[in-house]
Amino acid sequence: MQQRIINPHDLAFQLFELHRTEDVLQYDRYADHSRETLEAALDLALKVAAEEFAPHARLVDEEEPTFENGRVEMRPEVKRALDVLRETGLMAAGQDYELGGMQLPAAVAQMCVGLLKGANVGTQGYAGLTIAAANLILAHGSEEQKERYARPMLAGRFFGTMCLTEPHAGSSLGDLKTRAEPAGDGSYRLKGNKIFISAGDHELSKNIVHMVLGRLPDAPAGVKGISLFLVPKFLVNDDGSLGERNDVALAGLIHKMGYRGTTSTMLNFGEKDGAIGYLVGEPHKGLAAMFHMMNEARIGVGLGAVMLGYTGYLHALDYARDRKQGRPIGEKDPNTGQVPLTRHADIRRMLLTQKAYVEGGLSLCLEGARLVDEKKFADSDAAKAEAAGLLDLLTPLIKSWPSQFCLEANSLAIQVHGGYGYTREYPVEQFYRDNRLNPIHEGTHGIQGMDLLGRKVMQADGQHYRALLKRIRRTIDEALAVPSLADNAVRLDRALAQLVQATDAINVVRVSGATERALANASLYLEAFGHTVVGWLWLRQAQVALTGIDNGGPQPEAFYRGKLRACDYFARYELPRVSSLAGLLAEVDTTALDMTESEF
Template sequence: MPSLLPSLLIDRRDLDFQLYDVLRVQDLTARDRFAEHSRETFDASIDTALRLAERYFAPHNRKSDLEEPRFDGSRVHVTPEVREALDAFSKAGMMAAGQDFELGGMQLPHTVALAGFGLFKAANMATASYPMLTMAAANLILAHGSEEQKARYVPNMLAGRWIGTMALTEPHAGSSLADIRTTAEPAGDGTWRLTGNKIFISGGDHDLSENIVHMVLGRVRGAPAGIRGISLFLVPKFLVEPDGSLGRRNDVALAGLIHKMGWRGTTSTMLNFGEGEGAVAWLVGEPSQGLSYMFHMMNEARIAVGLGAVMLGYTGYLHALDYARSRPQGRPAGAKDPSTPQRPIIEHADVRRMLLAQKAYVEGGLALCLYAARLVDERRTAADEGARREAGLLLDILTPLVKAWPAQYCLEANDLAIQVHGGYGYTREYPVEQFYRDNRLNPIHEGTNGIQALDLLGRKVTMEGGAAFRLLAREIRAAIDRAASGEAAGHAADLARTWDLIERVTSTLAAGPSDRALANASLYLDLVGHAVVAWMWLRQAVAVREHPDAAFRSGKLQACRYFFHYELPRARAHAEVLLSLDPTLLDMRPDWF
């Protein structure tokens, strides 16, 4: 039975609105892959996710923050509630929500599966990261592994018995994956022996599962330097016997636990591969294709990171809203009589500013991430090849924004949630400070926001002769046209002006020297990101017209107004620097600091 209290993980009215009114995911049921689904089965999957997230994930969120995983010299101990949560998650089939029926999956559209998974992130980011990594590793094996690898590993992973990791970063090679040194030599029997040190491996060791399946980037000895020489290996913690039982422990040693600002319930590890005879490894797919396999998966991983940032921002917003409605403090200007009772702080304009900003960030960010997920569904299942291609192109150009914009602005939402709580928000007796700390990782991992900016301006905008950028422009202008009459007409005109500016900026940058253009890539990302989220708000303003709930409708329109009046002008202010190809950053010399 659902709780009678409104959830503090999501505003369900909003999620339903985004899925069914804005994105019309119910239309997907007309496609073969989703023919057995209906709005009812979608709703049921979301209901289940919400129930499990509230029952098994949220209650130990603070506990795993306070009681970090610890290494006793032989084992890494994790709060037992994490295992219970993973069991409940796997038993309900959530690990395979988007997978084929034949793999035991629910074959849900990616949009619906991701929306459901977001609820676990909102409830407990640290615990949710174990299934997230497992699903990502399983997808890599499914996409590029041999039949034997699929049969041996994937069913155990989708059942939640074995947990996956992504072992990319090395101590000297984070943003610069081209420099990784982990090396593999053939053992002569079809397997490889891997040697190298990895760092920041989430879930790299723990007592949560019988086995751990590491997906490791390394180079075949003698492979060329740089990204072209990187291969993908599968390295299990325990070797798997032909009958599927677990054999001896592989040569993968925990070199240490890393202690983070937040996200503390997820073990973060340094791992040494091959301190002894070499870690037994299996090549996944072709040699030297490792990074392209990873990047193949990266679009979806980056949507997942963006959505994680959104969901932490979203639950923080709902907590701040709840607090602002119930906390009496002060009186409105003009009614200062101290003998009258204090009023809920939501009545103060500045508190409303902070709540509206949060609402604009998290609902705008949610719209963006789900739009991207919808593109994944289009790319996979649209009937028409042209539509699939266009969806892929749009997804390519949007991915850096989907990752970076929520990571910045939904983190900002968490900051505002603390501020709404005042002194209480700064204490660990309230949850919002943890949301902030957990969210602070998102602008860093899966490619820092600075890397996303270079990806957007240096690669995506110009890819295929600018085809992705033109497609994005077409979609935005179509939304502007659809909003050109009615309540949002002013915003539509505003976005049209902003997009004209962006086109001017983009061609100026393209015509300028690339070092001067790229130096300001972060500002470009912020400008385009805000315009894209403004587009998401415009889409919502149009879709909400027919909504039966008048208060919901007014709230959407007011948050849209907030975004256009208060946010967009600040992003447009970057245009001066961009149009002048301002060399201030480029000219600064290290010894001048």
């Protein structure tokens, strides 16, 4: 199977050597699984990704969905791919057996989705949103809602959406205005306008279940007055058959720079008598319900960013190996043949940077996925609590770091291709356009930075933060004892010390009450923190690779040596970024904050 989605050695290394996914099979939930069943699921996902998803990725970019006669029309390949996804059972890979799922560990389930995203992020979007919406119903809905809506969604007969954003409010969800009036029969009538609703309308499934944030008549202002409603495109009868069309109208499509395969819509709820909706969970607790699902959704975004970076890297690597151009420095004879691009130092640097970003980002996402399982199933409550805390802390990094640096990897993949990379005749420019969404949706960098510095670092009186530092220091201590890793450990130790110093300086300002000043550079703090954590994960990858070399591990020796080299690269080329950021963070610089509007 020809695929440029992932390096299979790296997939095996990360899941089974680094993150030891087999360990979670001790949990009762995964008792039926073995290394073999996990690998079978991954093989299947990779096969579907390579054979059903990747081939039409360019096509849905070139011929994006259109709005014709009130309907969304799109290429038929999308439906065919999603049909295969449903038929193979991959649609609900992480769900309970009882719900038609494969009950896979979180890391493997996320990875199955990640492979599809790397192959064709546009087509995967329809399935991804459906699962996200179904998960909301499963977590907060009534038994009847689960039966009537979530089951057909997991089976792929209904698709789903998340309807949060409104035109005037954007990320400020507390300002949303969609109103829900009780109809007297237990249902509600919704009126409001939503924007940027991915997969908001299409003909891919028999029905679409919208999960809509709105306000009840007695709702308090702000985020404390938001409730969650389930609003189907077609009403569903008691026997599961479809009834009338609900009062949800497609107002138009939004045309994006990339990610074009997933149609983005404006939806009007209640243009006539009000869209019929059903309350999910408690009144006024809608935002909490939504955020309850956020950790996993944000891991999904981070992993999507990684996989777009990853496929770009593999394309660039293949191109650089095949393409002959120029001569080595010092070769003066123009009669000698041209050499492959990989012979040039700058090309190697750009490839190694991509490798460090995408494999580092993958590590980070899988660390998060591992914590998802630990927090639910670990042996003790203390272990569960620690995992939950670490996951909370890491989530903004998992969402944002790959969105920033794997996008940069996509830019480098273009650069390796030279002029060809800038053309639509090669795929790397599309990965770059597609990936540019990831720093925006599911909370921008700015929002992730505020979440990390304004909430997570301080959460539980800084306990999660300290737990993470402890884990990082443990790795540093171990690595210091290994001569070939000691230098990198010293570099990570320096970065960590600078990050801690910056955190402490910021906390002094925060404690003084100057919150705005303390948080002014939260986005840069996010970046420095992310680089430190990925530096830690690279050191761990190097530890495991060294073990692999020493003990003749399952991957080729050159692969393990590449891991050591990438760890060197990250420590030497990337960790200095932490210093330069930590310096100004420790000064709690307010140059930007103090800029007045008239000075721009």
